[in-house]
Amino acid sequence: MKTTPELSAGQGDVYSANCPSRAALALIGSKWALLIVPLLAEQPVRNNELMRRIEGISQKMLTQTLRELERNGLVERHDHRTVPPHVEYRLTPLGHSLSSTLVVLDRWAEQHYPALLAAQHDFDQAESGDS
Structure with missing residues (x-):
């Protein structure tokens, strides 16, 4: 029998190293999740x-990210069970609640x-002048 950790809504503390909300930030802050979730919000x-x-995502990273988003209840996979496969x-709903923030x-x-690019250029110029 599976047991589920008891969770209290609204009691997280992202600044605490052992708070599960830190893992949620790591998931949604990943480079690929930041791009996938808003795309899925469209349709x-x-x-x-x-x-x-x-552009630039590998099949392996796409699959890993989708599975992790699915595991965390943000994405669902729908297999139409057809030949050829149509998934x-x-x-x-939880994923939609996140997507508006990511957009x-x-x-x-x-x-x-x-x-940002101008600030990087200015910083790099100042740094090269200090040498």
């Missing part, structure tokens, strides 16, 4: 479509990357 997506839309991934983060990165 259910097949594996190959995710591979096409997320789609979609967000769960804001995506838009922030797209809007502010020029300022």
Whole structure:
């Protein structure tokens, strides 16, 4: 018989090293999860479509990330049981509650990357001048 750890909603402390919320941050803060979750918010997506839309992700990392998101209740895998295989991934209600936050983060990165690049350039110039 499986046992489930007793959890108290709203009692997490991400600054505590032994709090499970720290693991949740690690999961959703992973490079690939930050890209997969907002894509799945649009509609259910097949594996190959995710591979096409997320440039640079390997099949291995896509599979690992999807499985971890599924394990944590953010994504569900729907196998249509057809030949050829037709499998789609979609967000769960919990995943949708996260996606709106990640979309804001995506838009922030797209809007502010020029300022980040300029700051990097200025820093690197200052550092090279100190040598």
